[in-house]
Amino acid sequence: MNHKYTESEKQTIIDRYSSGESVSKISTDAEIPRSTLYAWIKQYQEEQESGKKAITAQSYRLLENKIKRLEGIIEILQAVECTVNDPLEIKLCQLETLCGQYSVHMLCEALNVPRGTFYNHIIRNKRDHTWYAKRREEFRIKIQQVYDDSNQIFGAAKIAAIIKNEGCRISVEMVRELMQDMGLVSIRQEAKDMYDKEKRRHKNYLNQQFNTRKPNQVWVSDITYFRYNNKNYYICAILNLYARTIVGYKVGKANSTQLVKSTFKASFESRNPDEDLIFHTDR
Known part of the structure; x- marks a missing residue:
């Protein structure tokens, strides 16, 4: 007489196999044909495989x-x-x-x-809390030190990470709040913001065509800035695309059209290029 096994009985037998018992021993004890037992094991393994959830990069980050x-x-x-x-x-x-x-x-x-x-x-x-004020002042000193050591490049996230590595707990939000209060801005971010504003205002005539056939065919220029003694200074440099060399530069206290004009005038007078020169200044 054939015995119809319930799912619970099947699982008990499969658990015996999973715990290390041999198929032959289970088959003999339970009086189950090996072919049937192998079929149950295969079905169980397939169900286990199909039930596994793939770990994506996003789910890993969420778990982390x-x-x-x-x-x-x-x-x-x-x-x-x-x-x-x-x-x-x-x-x-x-x-x-x-x-x-x-x-x-x-x-x-x-x-x-x-x-x-x-x-x-x-x-x-917080107005009357001397401990809170003292703590913020300590953070200000640390932030200023890291900011200056990075040549004013690091932003809030990087500064917070460095301070944490020194054994001091501080959140990125706190660093960002104090940096705004102290007037500290990452040079890279501020330069990017300035560039994005200019980019929206002017049409790009050069359009990334940087290959030239002869010297002084195309000059390009750009302006960046640096801080010294808590003051901003701007530097305009002009590059000859053919030789990839600087043909002139000037430093000024303001980011102005006059700075570009004076840099171009001095470079033009020293190089005396052909009349078909194309001069491209930040788009």
Whole structure:
């Protein structure tokens, strides 16, 4: 008489195989033909394979961010001297001591405090809170040092990462807020913003055609700037596309048409190019 096995019985037999028992032993003990047992095992393995979820780069990043968030919450819970069940005022005072070292979202999530309530607490107390002011001043010094060491290139994210590597907890949001308050801007970002504004205003006649047949056929120029003693200085340079050499440059205190004109005039008088010269200045 053929016995019809339930799914539960099949799973029990497959579990015996998965735990290391041989097919022959299971077949003998359970009085099941080997062919049937192999069919069950194959079906189980196929179901397992089809049920596996592919890990994409996006899901990996989400999982990585989740782990970092949970690690941060654990650090916060270990640092504070209260629990989630303590009164709100106690939790607010404890979170305030960690403000700037972790994001507000993470702080509030750790002790189950509404973000709006925490912001109101900080705004209400920070004017008279000497510890808070002292902490921000320490951050200002560190930010200024890293900013100057990078020749004013690094932005908020990079500066925050460097300060964290030095053992000090600070969020990117806090660095960005203090940099704005201090008037610090990454030169690369500001130069890009200036370029994008100019690009929208003028038509590009050169249109990326940088190959020339003879010297002084096409000159191109651009302006960039640098800071010295808390002041901006602008430098205009003119390049001969044929030889890829600088034919002239000037430094000025303002990014003006006059700076470009004077640089071009001096270069033209020193080189005396042909009349068919094309001069391209930042589009």
